[in-house]
Amino acid sequence: MTLRTKFILFAVFIHGLLLALAWFVLQQNKYLFLGMELLVLASAYTTIHLYRSFFKPLTLIRAGIESIKDKDFSTKFMAVGQQDLDELVNVYNRMIDQLRQERVAQAEKHFLLDKLIQASPAGIILLGFDNQVESINPAAERFLGQQAGTLTGEHVSQLPEVWARELKDLATGQSTTFRINGIWTYRCHRAHFLDRGFQHYFILIEELTEAILQNERQAYEKVIRVMSHEVNNTTGAINSILGSLGYYANQLQPDDREDFEHVLQVATQRNTNLSRFMANFAEVVRLPEPKKTPIDVHALLQNLHRLLEPELQKRNISIQWQLTPQPLVVLLDAQQLEQVLLNILKNAMEAIGKDGEIQLSTSSSPPQLCITDSGGGIPEHVQAHLFTPFYTTKANGQGIGLTMVRDILVNHGFGFSLSSGSTEQTTFTIKF
Structure with a gap:
């Protein structure tokens, strides 16, 4: 039974007693009966006024609760000239203003975070409590080679083969680095954040391919340039000497001349092959930008x-x-x-x-x-x-x-x- 019902029943009971008493007084003295009637009317008026004064704050509180339940933070109440009620109205209005500001700030932060996730060059996989994929950003879609719609709701073990093998047993706070198809290199780190008291897990994917390729290229470019310079200078000088030695063939006996020329030819051909070998390496270094x-x-x-x-x-x-x-x-x-x-x-x-x-x-x-x-x-x-x-x-x-x-x-x-x-x-x- 609500407080409102109890109050109404109590008021009806009291005024019923007063009316019964007035009926008995009527048998004794009519003038006294009229006084009793005036007393009953005054009591009824006072009771109704007190009822409105007592329960108007409750009505206000109930309306405020309904607005908060509906997440309507735009409804505010106006002062009515009653001190106690006006204080309650002021407190409620300040609370609603604070809730509205916090909700706007939270929505703006959520919108900004969502934009950052979508635009991030790093892949992000948000996970549920059972290691199920809740959402992935476009970078992760590109890395995994699949659309978000086909992966959402799937367990981590259902990701593409290499990804599933590397990520299904990855513990929170750990990282792993692996290579796909012998070229694409990724580093994955699993972490978590708190949201409304609950832990939410995610996997951050960073592509290292470009950095690794650049470091590799810088390393072998330097080596190839040095090797090519030294080999070409050396083979050029040796071929020149071998060519000069060829003029002495006529001074040898016919039996020795053939072996001598063959040795010179083999040595010259070997130097030529070595130069061609280095030229092939140099082609990799001199690769021009594509003209599309x-x-x-x-x-x-x-x-x-x-x-x-x-x-x-x-x-x-x-x-x-x-x-x-x-x-x-x-x-x-x-x-x-x-x-x-x-x-x-x-x-x-x-x-x-x-x-x-x-x-x-x-x-x-x-x-x-x-x-x-x-x-x-x-x-x-x-x-x-x-x-x-x-x-x-x-x-x-x-x-x-x-x-x-x-x-x-x-x-x-x-x-x-x-x-x-x-x-x-x-x-x-x-x-x-």
Whole structure:
């Protein structure tokens, strides 16, 4: 039973007693009855006035509670000229002003934080209590290669393969650094923050690829320049001396002359090969900035096919074409991309050896090229080092082919990956 109901019942009971008493007085004295009636009316008026005075603050409080429940911080009350009630009104209005200001400030901070998260170059994955993805920002979408809609609500273990393996057991406060496809390097750190008394976890993803590539490039550029300078100077001087020694051949006996000339020829050829070897390294250092023009990738592939067709026929390797009906026009440096595709196709041919196929497929949404060969795949321990400068698994390799491919594609701003699936096939993907 509410206080209002109790008060009303009490007032009705008292005034009922007064009316009954007035009825008994009526039997004794009419004038006294009239006095009693006036007393009852005065009491009723006073009771109604007190009722309004007592319960108006309660009505005000109830209205304020409803406004706060509805999160309506714009409703304020006006003073009514009653001191106690006006004090309550002033307190309520100040409280509402403070709540409104705090809500506006919180909304502005939340809006700013959301903008910073969306614009951040670092990837951010917000997690729920059960390691489920609550949201990810555009940078994390780009790193993971998937849209937020496909990942929201999924457990961390359901992320793309490498990401799931590295992040599912990552403890709060710990960091991990790993490489994907032998080129893209990421550092991930798991942390938490408090919101309304609850801990919320997140994973911060930082891409280190550009910094690592720049440091690598600066290191091997210096080494190559020094080596190239010293080797060219040395081989040039030696070839000059060897050429001068050739004039003494006529002074030798015929039996010795042939061996002498052969030795000079071998030494000269070896110096020439050494100079060519260093020149190949220097090409990586002297790689110019791409001069981009609109180019049809399909036309580039057709030209390279005609160039490599004799070798393909010799090895009995077939080309499977799966190109989009419309030309795939991309802004790029035709000469540099042709070098990239030539290197990839030659690697595919060498991986197959004989009797196999190379599949060339393109798509327009998103624009990309996939080159898949049936060469038996790449061992997992090799995949992590494929784009490392001067790393090679070939007997006479120099380890600069994929390094040049990497630098050209990075300079173009193209995404790329080299992976082997369970079908013993290797796919090189270029995302334009």
